[in-house]
Amino acid sequence: MRDKRVIFLADCQSFYASVEKASHPEFQHQPVVVAGDPARRSGVILAACPLAKQQGVKTAERLGEALAKCPGLVVIKPRMQRYIEISQMITEIFQCYTDMVEPYSIDEQFMDVTGSLHLYGSPQELASQIQQRLLMETGIYTRFGISETKVLAKMACDNYAKKNDSGIYSLPVANLPETLWKLPIHQLFMAGSRMTAHFHAMGLPTIGDLARTPLPRLKEMMRRRFGKNSDINAELYWRIANGVDNSPVTPGTHEVAPKSVGHMMTLPRDYALLEEIKVIVLELTELVCQRCRGMGYMGQTVSVSCLGADYENMSGFSRQAKLMDPTNVTNQIYHAAVQLLERHWDGRPVRRVGVSLSGLTDDSEYQISLFEDPSRERSRALERTTDRLKARFGDSVILRAVSLAGNGQAVDRAAKIGGHYK
Amino acid sequence: MRKKLEGNGLWESSRMMLPEHKESNLRKRQELKRRERRQLDEQELEEAERLLSSSLEARRVVRIAMFHPYEQTEVIGIVERIDTLQQRFMVDGEWFALRDVQGVAAESLDA
Numbered sequence: 001m002r003d004k005r006v007i008f009l010a011d012c013q014s015f016y017a018s019v020e021k022a023s024h025p026e027f028q029h030q031p032v033v034v035a036g037d038p039a040r041r042s043g044v045i046l047a048a049c050p051l052a053k054q055q056g057v058k059t060a061e062r063l064g065e066a067l068a069k070c071p072g073l074v075v076i077k078p079r080m081q082r083y084i085e086i087s088q089m090i091t092e093i094f095q096c097y098t099d100m101v102e103p104y105s106i107d108e109q110f111m112d113v114t115g116s117l118h119l120y121g122s123p124q125e126l127a128s129q130i131q132q133r134l135l136m137e138t139g140i141y142t143r144f145g146i147s148e149t150k151v152l153a154k155m156a157c158d159n160y161a162k163k164n165d166s167g168i169y170s171l172p173v174a175n176l177p178e179t180l181w182k183l184p185i186h187q188l189f190m191a192g193s194r195m196t197a198h199f200h201a202m203g204l205p206t207i208g209d210l211a212r213t214p215l216p217r218l219k220e221m222m223r224r225r226f227g228k229n230s231d232i233n234a235e236l237y238w239r240i241a242n243g244v245d246n247s248p249v250t251p252g253t254h255e256v257a258p259k260s261v262g263h264m265m266t267l268p269r270d271y272a273l274l275e276e277i278k279v280i281v282l283e284l285t286e287l288v289c290q291r292c293r294g295m296g297y298m299g300q301t302v303s304v305s306c307l308g309a310d311y312e313n314m315s316g317f318s319r320q321a322k323l324m325d326p327t328n329v330t331n332q333i334y335h336a337a338v339q340l341l342e343r344h345w346d347g348r349p350v351r352r353v354g355v356s357l358s359g360l361t362d363d364s365e366y367q368i369s370l371f372e373d374p375s376r377e378r379s380r381a382l383e384r385t386t387d388r389l390k391a392r393f394g395d396s397v398i399l400r401a402v403s404l405a406g407n408g409q410a411v412d413r414a415a416k417i418g419g420h421y422k
Numbered sequence: 423m424r425k426k427l428e429g430n431g432l433w434e435s436s437r438m439m440l441p442e443h444k445e446s447n448l449r450k451r452q453e454l455k456r457r458e459r460r461q462l463d464e465q466e467l468e469e470a471e472r473l474l475s476s477s478l479e480a481r482r483v484v485r486i487a488m489f490h491p492y493e494q495t496e497v498i499g500i501v502e503r504i505d506t507l508q509q510r511f512m513v514d515g516e517w518f519a520l521r522d523v524q525g526v527a528a529e530s531l532d533a
Binding site for chain 1: 424426427429430431432433434436437438439440441442443444446447448450451
């Protein structure tokens with residue numbers, strides 16, 4: 001065994017747009033973007049191919065602005081289910097080289113190739129081999145960051161592999177002083193715009209400045225700005241800057257039981273009436289309970305959150321309540337959620353609503369209380385049936401009547417994954 | 423907060439994955455663990471038969487490897503009944519299908 005690990009972070013270039021270009025060869029030489037539905041508020045660019053980016057199109061800008069810059073732009077509606085399938089396919093290709101593959105997002109995955117590298121040659125050779133295979137089998141160009149830790153592999157990819165010609169960059173710890181440490185602090189992983197401003201104010205304009213600050217000194221500096229509880233963040237950033245990260249590539253990371261199950265929705269317009277918001281709460285509750293039942297959980301703590309429509313003048317709340325007994329029956333959870341809504345909503349228009357259930361326990365056995373609501377068993381039987389119908393024919397096959405009354409979003413939501421079309 | 427510095431915490435707390443993607447990932451991983459039912463050859467069948475009936479007759483403890491699509495399972499005990507008509511056997515009051523038998527070994531008593 002080598003004493004140092006060899007870790008890859010593979011990042012797919014303009015993932016959604018690349019998938020679409022691969023399945024539409026006629027657009028190969030045209031600028032392509034994947035964009036949400038312009039009629040609803042989700043009309044933003046989700047992904048732009050390199051040709052579109054050359055013309056100044058940026059991810060997350062409005063479709064209208066992109067079309068103004070690039071009139072010949074090909075706009076494609078997202079197909080989320082397909083992107084998930086392709087991502088899964090890529091995971092399986094990676095698994096041909098090592099069983100240690102951990103998806104980090106839909107287009108980024110970690111691989112630990114320490115144990116199988118001797119079969120393929122140098123890390124660069126292996127990365128290049130996988131890169132060519134992916135291009136041939138999926139039509140997607142992938143960039144590889146290579147290092148001894150996950151955090152360095154990630155920064156090798158973001159700061160170097162994405163910008164060089166081969167799309168492969170190896171960043172050993174020994175080279176940090178001449179490479180990563182020379183970069184400005186905003187290129188540090190996890191450093192957002194606010195944190196960057198703070199680092200500048202602390203006199204740490206480069207990653208190296210942060211890395212070379214002794215940890216106790218950094219903790220002191222951060223305590224002065226953020227208060228007593230900033231020690232962990234100080235250590236986190238200090239470790240990232242020094243490339244210290246012993247976290248293992250963890251393939252089975254999703255096999256652990258979730259701590260909570262929640263759903264959140266951004267509404268197509270502002271909802272200002274209690275009755276309207278209640279419909280959304282019911283639909284979200286139904287989804288949450290459906291997922292809990294599917295996984296075999298009941299929950300005891302219900303949380304409801306609402307975010308106000310006015311982003312300048314933030315309003316809204318996020319509150320939770322504990323039930324007498326854990327449950328996954330929609331009506332019971334809904335009842336508690338509506339109580340929270342009625343108590344805490346200030347009456348101002350709402351843009352985003354979320355419902356979640358935590359305090360999860362196994363639902364294969366539950367305590368029957370002495371004064372049990374006799375309808376509970378019937379509700380469970382009914383929901384088992386509707387869940388099976390939905391699993392087989394799609395979420396919109398059977399709906400509550402209120403969902404059809406105009407304010408409901410269930411039909412629309414059933415056609416989407418992560419807020420974008422399936 | 424401390425969790426970010428331990429185990430895989432940094433990546434768990436910053437991961438961006440759709441629930442649908444996680445579920446598909448889980449399903450695939452489960453499928454990877456799927457086992458095939460092994461066909462026993464003639465000699466193995468004969469040996470299994472001999473050990474099962476000797477357990478029944480002499481009340482000897484045996485260790486029976488059983489098929490399960492995702493798990494490694496074993497039945498350890500004394501065979502109490504064998505029902506050739508329904509192709510099943512009983513250990514400790516519970517029926518098991520004979521076609522799930524993947525191997526039988528005599529259990530040494532001094533273990």
